Amino acid sequence: xxxxxAKVIGAGLAVIGVLGSGIGIGSIFAAFIxxxxxxxxxxxxxFTMTMLGFALVEAIALYALVIALVILFG
Amino acid sequence: MAAAGTDSPLEQFKIEPLIPxxxxxxxxxxxxxxxxxxxxxxxxxxxxxxxARPRALVPGRLQSVAELAYEFVANLLSDTIGEEGKRYFxxxxxxxxxxxxxxxxxLVPFSFTFTSHIIVTFALAFSVxxxxxxxxxxxxxxxxxxFFVPPGVSPALWPLLIPIEIISxxxxxxxxxVRLFAxxxxxxTLLKVFAGFVFLLxxxxxxxxxxxxxxxxxxxxxxxxxxxxxxxxxxxxxxDALHLH
Numbered sequence: 001x002x003x004x005x006a007k008v009i010g011a012g013l014a015v016i017g018v019l020g021s022g023i024g025i026g027s028i029f030a031a032f033i034x035x036x037x038x039x040x041x042x043x044x045x046x047f048t049m050t051m052l053g054f055a056l057v058e059a060i061a062l063y064a065l066v067i068a069l070v071i072l073f074g
Numbered sequence: 075m076a077a078a079g080t081d082s083p084l085e086q087f088k089i090e091p092l093i094p095x096x097x098x099x100x101x102x103x104x105x106x107x108x109x110x111x112x113x114x115x116x117x118x119x120x121x122x123x124x125x126a127r128p129r130a131l132v133p134g135r136l137q138s139v140a141e142l143a144y145e146f147v148a149n150l151l152s153d154t155i156g157e158e159g160k161r162y163f164x165x166x167x168x169x170x171x172x173x174x175x176x177x178x179x180x181l182v183p184f185s186f187t188f189t190s191h192i193i194v195t196f197a198l199a200f201s202v203x204x205x206x207x208x209x210x211x212x213x214x215x216x217x218x219x220x221f222f223v224p225p226g227v228s229p230a231l232w233p234l235l236i237p238i239e240i241i242s243x244x245x246x247x248x249x250x251x252v253r254l255f256a257x258x259x260x261x262x263t264l265l266k267v268f269a270g271f272v273f274l275l276x277x278x279x280x281x282x283x284x285x286x287x288x289x290x291x292x293x294x295x296x297x298x299x300x301x302x303x304x305x306x307x308x309x310x311x312x313x314d315a316l317h318l319h
Contacts, residue, residue, distance in 0.1 A: 055303040059249065062256030 011072040017064030024057035083266035087190055087259070107188045114175040114188075143171065147305065154309040155316065162312050165205070169198060170305035177258060177297035181290065189300075190258035192251060199251035202308050210315035221318060250307055257300050261293045 032050040036043050091103035125140025133141055147167045151159030173189055180187025188194050210218050222239040223232065268289065271282040 051299060052303060052306055055253070055299050059253035059256070062260060063249075063252060065260060066252060066256050 007072050011068040014064055014068035014071055017067075018061040021057055021061030021064070024060065025054060028053045028057060083263045083270065086186075086262060086266060089191075106186050107191065107194070110179055110186045110188050111176070114172065114179055117179075118171045118175055143167075146170075150306055150309055154306065155313045158316060159309070159312075162309075166305055166308055166312075169202070169308055170301055173198070173254065173304050174298065174301035177301060178294075180258065180262065181293055181297065187258050187262055189254055190262060192255045195251040195255040196247070198304075199247040199254075202250065202311065203247040206308075206311045206315045209312065213316060221314070246311065250304065254300050254304055257296055261289075261296055265289055265293065 028050060032046060035046050090106045091101075092106060092109060093104040095102045095104065121136075121143075122140050125136045128134060128137055130137060144167070147170050148160075148163060150170075151163055151166060155162070176187065176189040176194075179185055180190065210221070214220075222236050222243065224235055224239065227235060265286060268282045268286050272279040272286065275282060
């Protein structure tokens, strides 16, 4: 198989990993919404943790992206 | 800017030496990255010095911003570490402001984002990692090994769990640095790619333009968020070093 073709296929496969991050972000914000729904007064504290959780989960998507870029251009 | 389609969107990350300085084989040139770091330093220092000068009890706008930055990081430290957190305020504040201003300066058009280079973020993350490990060793000595044993786990599972714990501890500087680097790289590359579409589509270029505007707003949020995450993870690692060992 052509090296360039293999690289592109590899990059495409690597990006499938962002699926996990999609599920994770949805899960985090679902928990945030239901927490605020149950106890609207807790919004401030829960929001800070939600933002931290979101950034950590998004990092996973970006690791997958970085590996895809390394495969494609490395 | 050269004609669309000839420059790759990754051209914006190129490092150009402005003042070449070579010591034998070592390249210590003052680059565009160094220049932006100096600009960030000047901005942070002037914000704090000029902001703290009018010592009004009811702060004006600039003093408010300086106090806000201080309080934000101070609260971060006291929420995660507690009373002992105060001594680590300088390092966490420095990291937070440096990363924040680095990210924000990169959003100025035609500017340079020094946090979008893995070596810069890795230098910061690795320093934090080494510092936290030395702190833990200094405080707990060889008892530090207790950190890799999760509490309430039977010794039968230790040969499986301890290597996993060690690997996840060693992956901290990597995750900390790659998180910031990849966020900045992806954001700016995406902006460049869509900005390229604006000219290519002619009249229908309005849609990529609207997207670029929305994405720039998102990038502002991400700039703050990534600086906050870097700072809070530093605080959490310091807390781990001080307490959970």
